[in-house]
Amino acid sequence: MRLSKNQRQHRIGQILESEAVTSQAQLVELLAAAGVDATQATVSRDLEDLGAVKVRTGGGESVYAVPELPKDRVAPGDHLRRVLGEWVVEVASSANLVVVRTPPGSAHVVASALDRAGLPGIIGTVAGDDTLLVIAESGPAGGRVGASLRELAGL
Incomplete structure (x- = not known):
């Protein structure tokens, strides 16, 4: 299914919260498994828009994460x-x-x-x-x- 940019980015945020995503290709596959059509280029732009960064987990694996912006922190x-x-x-x-x-x-x-x-x-x-x-x-x-x-x- 085709989602709007905001809907797709919301879905990506949900996936990143629940799964250890190590690559954009993996994220494209997870979106496809959820019935969402997206290319690697689109996912790349979405990750940038979301401010996603690669972080190292306790096991040393690098995964994507979207840093939270707490309400009391000033937005740039x-x-x-x-x-x-x-x-x-x-x-x-x-x-x-x-x-x-x-x-x-x-x-x-x-x-x-x-x-x-x-x-x-x-x-x-x-x-x-x-x-x-x-x-x-x-x-x-x-x-x-x-x-x-x-x-x-x-x-």
């Missing part, structure tokens, strides 16, 4: 810029609220990246399907935050 600026540039299609602000629009099913990706980024002036986010609400500090901070998000998204 390049990651935030890439997420916003890829997923944000519109930003509007009013007082201390910023409304960010994304393609359907993508708002949570942007909200998570913003929550982890620790940008100044942002209190938190609430994500729906294709829209997220960014709550800025009280007063007119929404305009500043909105302008910052538009710049990061390249809008």
Whole structure:
């Protein structure tokens, strides 16, 4: 079966959590066994997008792993810029609220990246399907935050 890029990458993440995957070819085979069509080149790009790295296990074997990004760790600026540039299609602000629009099913990706980024002036986010609400500090901070998000998204 053909999955969207996000669905396929989610499936790859699940496989890497449950299996010791030593090569891209092995990962292609595991995906095929799960009924997912993917080439080695596609898997290679997916692993890079996911930030997967090879780590040495206790037995000395090198396996792929996707490092977790804890909620209290600040997301790198390049990651935030890439997420916003890829997923944000519109930003509007009013007082201390910023409304960010994304393609359907993508708002949570942007909200998570913003929550982890620790940008100044942002209190938190609430994500729906294709829209997220960014709550800025009280007063007119929404305009500043909105302008910052538009710049990061390249809008």
